Amino acid sequence: MPEQNGGLSAEERAELEELRAERDRRQAEEQAKRECEELERLKAQRERAEREAAKDEHARELRERNARAMEPGxxxxxxxxxxxxxxxxxxxxxxxxxxxxxxxxx
Missing domain, CATH: 1.20.5 (Single alpha-helices involved in coiled-coils or other helix-helix interfaces)
Structure with a gap:
């Protein structure tokens, strides 16, 4: 029961601290989940960029080889x-x- 002067009882204070700790734990879990999702997204983005770079390099090599074949000897x-x-x-x-x-x- 609350005290007459507006403060919390020891039991209510303990419950409040427990709820705050639970909220903080959930927020930490959500933050960790968001960071993992961001990490996966960044890894996928990097892999796509590497594949595109390799494809572009291959196309450039083909163009150079074809250009050399058509150059006068x-x-x-x-x-x-x-x-x-x-x-x-x-x-x-x-x-x-x-x-x-x-x-x-x-």
Whole structure:
């Protein structure tokens, strides 16, 4: 029962302290939970950023490799890829001419 001068009894004071301690414990648990969630979110964000960076690096390497393939070489003034296409066409023309010559001799 409360005292006449407006103070709390020892029992009420103990209950108040217990409730405050419970509130503080719940707040600490909620804070810890929020921090864990934030940590997981930041880890996921970092992993996404690392995956994106790796993907961007791979794309950059492919662009550089393709650009080098299309650059003119030192020995000829045309790109390597163009030389390969022309060499393939020359082989195809040679094969057609030989088949026509050898096929017509029969």
């Amino acid at each position: 030192d020995d000829l003034s045309m790109p390597k890829a163009q030389r390969y296409v022309l060499l393939g066409l020359a082989c195809l023309v040679l094969a057609i001419v030989l088949s026509m010559l050898l096929g017509g001799a029969r």
